[in-house]
Each structure stands twice: as structure tokens, then as C-alpha cells.
Amino acid sequence: MLAARHMNKLPAIPKRLLLCTDFDETITHQDTTSILFVLAANSYGQLVTQYEDEASELLKRYEAQWQQTSSRNFDSAGLHEFLEGYALVDLRSHYRVVASRVLQGIPHQELAKAARNVEIRPNVVETLQLADDWKIISANWSTEVVRTVMLQAGVATETTHIISNELKVDEQGMTTGEIDVKVQSAVDKAKWIKKLRAKDTESTIVYVGDSATDLLALLAADVGIWVAPDTATTSATLLQKLVDNYGVDTHPLFGYTSLRDCVAKASDAANERPVLFTMTEWARLKAVAEGHFQN
Numbered sequence: 215m216l217a218a219r220h221m222n223k224l225p226a227i228p229k230r231l232l233l234c235t236d237f238d239e240t241i242t243h244q245d246t247t248s249i250l251f252v253l254a255a256n257s258y259g260q261l262v263t264q265y266e267d268e269a270s271e272l273l274k275r276y277e278a279q280w281q282q283t284s285s286r287n288f289d290s291a292g293l294h295e296f297l298e299g300y301a302l303v304d305l306r307s308h309y310r311v312v313a314s315r316v317l318q319g320i321p322h323q324e325l326a327k328a329a330r331n332v333e334i335r336p337n338v339v340e341t342l343q344l345a346d347d348w349k350i351i352s353a354n355w356s357t358e359v360v361r362t363v364m365l366q367a368g369v370a371t372e373t374t375h376i377i378s379n380e381l382k383v384d385e386q387g388m389t390t391g392e393i394d395v396k397v398q399s400a401v402d403k404a405k406w407i408k409k410l411r412a413k414d415t416e417s418t419i420v421y422v423g424d425s426a427t428d429l430l431a432l433l434a435a436d437v438g439i440w441v442a443p444d445t446a447t448t449s450a451t452l453l454q455k456l457v458d459n460y461g462v463d464t465h466p467l468f469g470y471t472s473l474r475d476c477v478a479k480a481s482d483a484a485n486e487r488p489v490l491f492t493m494t495e496w497a498r499l500k501a502v503a504e505g506h507f508q509n
Contacts, residue, residue, distance in 0.1 A: 229418075229506075230346045230347075230414075230416050230417040230418065231344070231345045231346050231347075231417060231418055231420065231473070231503060231506060232345065232346065232347050232348070232349070232410065232414055232417035232418070232419045232420070233341070233342060233344075233345035233347070233348040233349075233420050233422070233503075234348070234349045234350075234351055234406075234407060234410065234419060234420065234421045234422070234431070234435065235348070235349070235350055235351070235421065235422040235423070236350075236351065236352060236403075236422065236423040236424060236425070236427075236428050236431075237350050237352035237354055237360050237363075237378070238352065238353075238354055239424045239425065239441075239447070239449060240335075240422055240423055240424045240428075240441050241334050241335060241338050241350070241363075241364075242332055242333070242334055242335070242363065243333055243334075243335060244332075246329070246332055246354065246359055246363070247354070247355065249325075249328045249329065249332070249356075249359060250317055250320070250325075250355060250356060250359070250381070251316075251317075252328070253320045253324055253325070253328060254316055254317050254318075254319075254320060255319055256314070256315070256316045256317075256318070256319075257316070258311075258316045261307065261310055261311055261314065261316060264307070264310065265303070265304075265307040265310075268303045268306065268307070269300070269303050272299055272300060272303055273452070276296055276299075277455075280455070280459040283459060286461050286487075287461050287486070287487065288460065288461035288462065288486070288487045288488055289459075289460045289461055290460075292460055293429070293430075293456065293460040294401075294430075296456065296460075297399070297400040297401065297426065297427075297429065297430065297456075298399075298401070300399075300400070300426060300427075301398065301399035301400065301401065301427075304353075304398065304399065304427075305398060305399075308393065308395070308398065311391075311393075312391060312392055312393060314391075315390075315391035316391065317355070317381060317389055317391050317393075318388075318389055318390055318391030319388055319389065319391075320381070320388065320389040321387060321388060321389075322358065322383050322387045322388070322389065323387070325356055325358045325359055325362070325381070325389075326358055326359075326362040328359075329358070329359040329360075329362035329363050329366070330362060330363075330366050332359075332363045332366070334363065334364075334367050335495070335496050336495065336496060336497065337495065337496035337497045337499075337500045338367070338496050339367055339368055339369055340500055341496050341499050341500040341503055342369060344500065344503040344504060345503070346417065347414075347417070348375065349374075349375060349376075349377055349406075349410065350364075350375060350376045350377065350378065351377045351378075351397060351403050351406050351407075351421075351431065352376070352377070352378040352379075352397060353378070353379065353397045353398055353399075353402075353403075353427055354378050354379060355379050355380075355381055355393050356378075356379070356380065356381050357376055357378045357379065357380045358380070358381075360376050360378050361376060364376075377396060377397060377406055378396060378397060379393050379394060379395050379396055379397060379398075380393070380394045380396075381393055381394075382394055399427065400426065400427045400428070400429055400430040400431070401430060403423075403427060403428060403430060403431035404430035404431045404433070404434045406431070407419065407421060407431045407434040407435055408434060411434075418436050418437070418473055418477060418506075419435045419436045419437075420435055420436065420437045420438075420439060420473065420499075421434070421435035421437075421438050421439070422439045422440075422441060422499065423438075423439075423440065423441065424440065424441040424442075424443075424447075424449055424450065424453070425449035425450075425452070425453055426449070426452050426453050426456055428440075428453075429453060429456060429457075429462075432490055433462070433488050433490070436477050436480065436481075437473060437476045437477060437480055437491065438480075438489075438490045438491065439467060439490070439491045439492070439493055439499060440453065440464065440490050440491070440492045440493075441492075441493060441494070441496075442454075442464075442492045442493070442494060443494060444494055457490070461487045462487060462488050462489075462490055463485070463487045463488065463489045463490070464489075464490050464491070464492050465479065465489060465490075465491050465492070466491070466492055466493070467491040467492060467493040467498050467499065467502060468493070468498060470491070470502055471501075471502065471505045472502060472505035472506050473502055473503065473505070473506040474505075474506065476491060476502065
């Protein structure tokens with residue numbers, strides 16, 4: 215926590231709070247992509263295996279490079295190079311999913327029905343309610359799934375609240391297997407943060423995410439908060455490797471009482487590396503957001 219004697223030196227920041235967040239494994243406990251494949255009548259096992267094999271090969275190549283890297287300065291170019299390669303693996307998988315039409319023939323109403331069983335993390339709703347505005351920026355393939363999960367949790371959504379992809383539906387209300395893509399990569403998410411900043415210069419922008427695809431958005435926001443679980447997950451393990459090998463500092467959000475403190479730390483000219491904050495539970499962000507409006 216910043217020392218009390220320095221509090222009067224903290225910069226003034228906008229009181230408005232624009233809270234942006236990832237969806238899968240950030241708001242939810244689990245990745246909801248599996249819902250779509252369960253509903254699909256076609257086999258998808260080979261597609262998943264091919265994606266996992268390509269992602270594993272990419273990671274092995276970079277891990278060999280990381281073992282030879284001694285510098286711990288922030289390496290923006292190296293980070294972007296990795297994430298672009300990672301995005302290409304994901305994009306090739308996306309093309310295979312569309313080409314195979316594995317997600318064709320799902321009744322649109324079944325998407326909403328299946329999504330009603332998805333549970334979200336505690337304190338998400340209460341934290342979103344504290345913000346002046348909020349956005350979900352997700353690479354999920356179904357906006358309908360995202361919308362239904364939030365509605366089921368008691369969060370009323372408008373069209374502008376969810377920035378995500380959408381399974382195309384024909385006149386009979388059946389999915390065609392094609393996907394209308396708005397968010398696919400880490401670069402895409404960062405671009406959305408920059409677009410939102412250009413439209414809203416009066417807000418402090420906070421981004422919450424859990425995976426490598428969130429990293430550039432986390433760095434682009436005024437305050438980037440990584441939902442780092444107590445137990446190791448595939449997404450958390452990869453993000454930890456990127457943070458360690460490309461020179462990003464992390465600080466537990468537990469040590470901060472308001473967003474003002476977080477912005478001061480993240481924007482401190484003395485920082486040699488960019489700063490992310492970590493939390494295991496949304497209750498911590500809820501407390502920090504409450505402190506933002508009380509100060």
C-alpha cells in the first residue's frame with residue numbers, strides 16, 4: 215500500500231469508472247466454448263486436438279528462446295511477436311471450425327437454454343453495478359451465450375455492453391456454422407480498449423482478464439487486473455510465463471484501497487516495467503471500486 219504521507223501527491227483521476235472485462239474464466243468459472251460443442255451434432259475431437267498440438271508446438275519453440283534470455287526489461291516487441299503467433303494458431307483453428315461446419319444446425323434457442331446453467335464468480339454482479347459503465351470484451355463465439363449468462367445472473371444488458379463474436383443464424387433459427395468475428399486476438403482486445411478510450415476521455419478504464427489473449431488489453435487500460443486463480447490453470451500458467459519472460463511487474467490488488475492508488479502505481483514514471491495487479495476473487499475489486507467513489 216502506498217504510504218499515507220504520499221497520498222496528497224497522488225494524481226487526480228476521473229471519478230467515472232468504465233469497467234471492461236473478459237468473460238470466459240474471468241466472469242465465469244469455466245470456459246463456455248464447450249457448451250457449443252456439446253450442442254453440436256458433428257464430431258469436434260480432431261479439431262480440438264489439432265489446436266492443442268499447434269499451441270503446444272508454438273509454446274515449445276518460445277520456451278527454448280526464453281531459457282536463453284537473460285534480460286528482464288520489458289520486451290514489447292517480443293511480447294507482440296509471441297501473441298501474434300499465438301493468434302495465428304487460434305485463427306487457423308477458427309477457420310477449420312468454420313470450414314467443417316461443426317457448429318452448424320444448433321437451434322438458436324438451445325444456446326440460451328444451455329447458457330442458463332453457467333455459474334459466474336461471486337461479486338461480479340455487485341462490482342459491475344458500481345461502475346458508471348461496463349463492457350464485456352470477449353473472444354467467445356456466441357454473444358447469445360454471454361448475454362444469457364449475464365441475464366441469468368441478474369444483469370440487464372444492452373447491445374453496447376457486450377463486444378463479442380456471434381454464430382450466424384439462418385431464417386429457420388439454426389446456426390449456419392459461420393462466425394461473425396469482432397474479437398479474436400490479444401491485439402483485437404487492446405484495439406477495443408483504445409477505441410473506448412477515444413470515445414470516453416472522462417473515465418478511468420479498468421480491464422479484468424485471465425489469459426494471454428487479455429494481456430495487451432490489461433496493459434492498455436489505466437488499471438489492468440489479472441484474475442489469477444489459487445490453482446494453476448492452462449491459461450494462468452501461460453500468462454505467468456509471458457509476464458515473467460517479457461518483463462511485466464505484478465502486484466497483489468490486496469495491497470490497494472482505491473483505484474486512485476492503483477492508477478498512481480501503474481502510471482509512476484519511476485516504473486521500469488509495466489504494472490499489472492492480481493486478484494483471486496472479485497470481492498477485492500469490489501472493495502477497491504467502492505474506495506474509488508468514497509475518496
